[in-house]
Amino acid sequence: GQNIDQPTEMTATEGAIVQINCTYQTSGFNGLFWYQQHAGEAPTFLSYNVLDGLEEKGRFSSFLSRSKGYSYLLLKELQMKDSASYLCAVMDSNYQLIWGAGTKLIIKP
């Protein structure tokens, strides 16, 4: 079966750095996506990785290792507004998105 694993919940301090991990086992791979979802709101696209390595976008970076079936989302200079759930999704060989259950990130002052 296909599986995406992420921690259920993480806590970090305002101004700090946090890394949210995602491991996957899917039938084929056509890219990995990270989305942010604030409570009661819709998911919004954050990043896309298809090749190994680090993609940086402002305070957010996403890393991919296809050989290890592993990705992480790195959030720097945490702000209170970063409190949200972060969803990892993998596009499989049929170009369907397989979604993880999400990691709820709690930011403390």
Place this chain on the structure above:
Amino acid sequence: NAGVTQTPKFQVLKTGQSMTLQCAQDMNHEYMSWYRQDPGMGLRLIHYSVGAGITDQGEVPNGYNVSRSTTEDFPLRLLSAAPSQTSVYFCASSQATADRTTTGELFFGEGSRLTVL
């Protein structure tokens, strides 16, 4: 910019009732989809469409119907509501690739919270 518009935002149904969730997008996206989101689970694809007149089943299609008569609209119909369909429903759209699949960069509507008693 309206983006993806879903209605209604909230709905309470009794078991056996039917209803339609509306979804419209103004970005000229070929790909549209419906997801449900349940606590502790990832988003699950119900149905999707890669263009007007074309629909296909996702992971959890039973109990739901869709149609795509225009590029803009993609309604989701619950035929006979069951308590197991209590969930938050999201409509999402994206540009399509040359292979007529989603690019993966989805734009979501605000969600429709459905309770079936």
